[in-house]
Amino acid sequence: MKSKVMLLSIALVTISAFCGYSSGKQDTTAAEQQKITLRFGWWGNQTRNERTLKVLDNYTEANPHVTFEPEYSNFSGHWEKLAADAAASSMPDLIQMDGRARYLKRYADKGLLEPLDKYIKDGIIDTSTTVEAALAPGRVDGDLYGYNLGTNALVVIYDPEIYGSAGVAEPAVGWTWQDLEHGSQKIHDALGIYGSDTLGANQFLYFIRTRGKHILADDGKTLGYDDDGIAIEYFSMLLRWNEAGLTPPLAEVTGKPLEDRAIIHKKAPSYWTWSNLIVAVTKAAGRPLAMGILPGPGVEKGMFLKPSMSIAVSSGSKAKVEAAKFLDWFVNSFECNKVLLADRGVAVSSKLREEMGPLLGLEQKQMFDFIDLVAKHSSPWDKPDPNTSEVENLSTEFIEQVLFKKLAPEEAAKQFRTQASEILTRE
């Protein structure tokens, strides 16, 4: 009797160990009306997650044979999960990809993503109202892997009231770094607040572009600019503003979330960031703000449009056609986007932009108008490279060292080059 009980309990324990296992649910038949389940992985915030889930439900209502397994998390969690999924050869069918295309390039190079040109040619994905320039950033070696989900650009979000009360001209196309510095000084002297908020690696990237160069060379093996003077100028400029009290000290800014930046508390007249954040910043500030293009000279060379993020289909997906159909609906249809409400950025289809017009709130309209403005004063964006994020993080470190007075700008520019080369030539 005792040994029977023992045997039974061992069997139960072993069986329960297998209970957590769940198998994949995709049908492998070619017939389209079979039940399909699409896994969709994205990152987002509360608003985006809720809206996306609603949209998935709407699609299932309209197309009952398609159900979804949503997988969402925060930004870094998304990439960790994706890497693990890729190693296990079980990536989601639809994947939100980064606008900077570094992860996109990495995954596309390894053949883990499905080229979308075939589906465009077959008419499954409609690109008739979308300019090629909007799709170009999602191409790797000519093939389209990531479909642009929304356009983004660098912006100076500023408070027109503060500018007005200090008597300084607002940022407009053609203003220069000199104008910015003089304006900041005037605001600082007149109102006793900072003249500007801090600049970082993104603006450094822009600065290099305004000089006709890029942060990485075409072959990705060296820095894209030979003259360290560019870096020295940028670092010195930031240091100079910091010492004159025109920008907040770095210690104050570290770790501050968007809702706590100086512009929210009227301690600074501006905030340097990406255009799709106008909605969140305006909400936190509780007052209307404006969007300005970055200073020149070289503003046309410097400014660029980039996808805020894109959507891709995994090459291992067992329901590629259905995934492509959903992708088309997701990026082009009014029914979908009237729920999403441009939370991922300005839609790339001009027809969709028109349809969305009446639904847009003030900030979204500002964003759409700003993107139209930048479209007229920009040039193609940098080629994506997996090493760019490490090099950009490196530039942030050196900017920090300069601002904390641990390194002089000249020394920082030199060491930045050495260490960046080490990263880029690593096997």
Next chain:
Amino acid sequence: MARRTKTLTGNDNLAGYVFIMPWLVGFLAFIIVPMISSLYFSFSKYDLLSIPRFIGFSNYIRMFFQDGKYWVSLRVTFTYVLAGVPLRLAFALFVAILLNKRYKLIGFYRVVFYLPSLLGGSVAIAVMWRQLFGLDGALNSFLQLLGIEETISWIGDPSTALWSLILLHTWQFGSSMLIFFAGLKGIPATYYEAAIVDGANAWQKFIRITIPLLSPVIFFNLVMQTINGFRAFTQAYIVTGGGPINSTLFYALYVYRRAFEYFEMGYGSALAWILLFIIGVFTALIFKSSPGWVYYESKDKF
């Protein structure tokens, strides 16, 4: 009789093995096999998306000779351990002795002191710490009350960021404190009574009775806390993100960065194995020194 225990089927041990089979399978699958894989990866280049490529000692050479940040993270981690562990143990011992009397609210005090160590590793506490020590945080408000106008951001300034994390570590002394409690309870009161009769004061009682008889517990806590100190990650990841200027780049955080942000699993594995080696060396050193200061009553010798 002796022969029966040697055959497999009549073996009493078989039942034992069968019962621990679930754990054994887990141990092999989730600890031993990954460790061996990780050792292999440490000699290869592996970005998780393609198969690992064997590159010999390149990762280790890069770590020791070409990676400036590695030494920064080592220095940061050593500072954290060498400052944080003694501080935490000192507080734990101090408070344990204080609370070893029979006060009225003794139970309440013990809970209150233990709570931080329960919550401490959590993200919520780390976020709160960032608030407390930020530029507009509670600490600065308190200092301003005292009339100190010059305020800095304790977590934003490279010279103080690490110390704010060491403080966070020290604050969570509760778990060590509980273990010291147990140890203190094990010291017979007769020793103290005899010492009082001999005219010993509090300090002498502490030095001559408490410390020696508590030394096995101190030894245990020292080993455990040192091992945990080297593995610190959450605090740096959430509170300061390794900054500013890598002044809080803990070793474990650096491993995470290289492995998951830059897709260098091979290099990350090499870093992890060296950490294991370092922890092993420290633990061995502590063990080796123990005959000199740890007193085991059962053996009645040092």
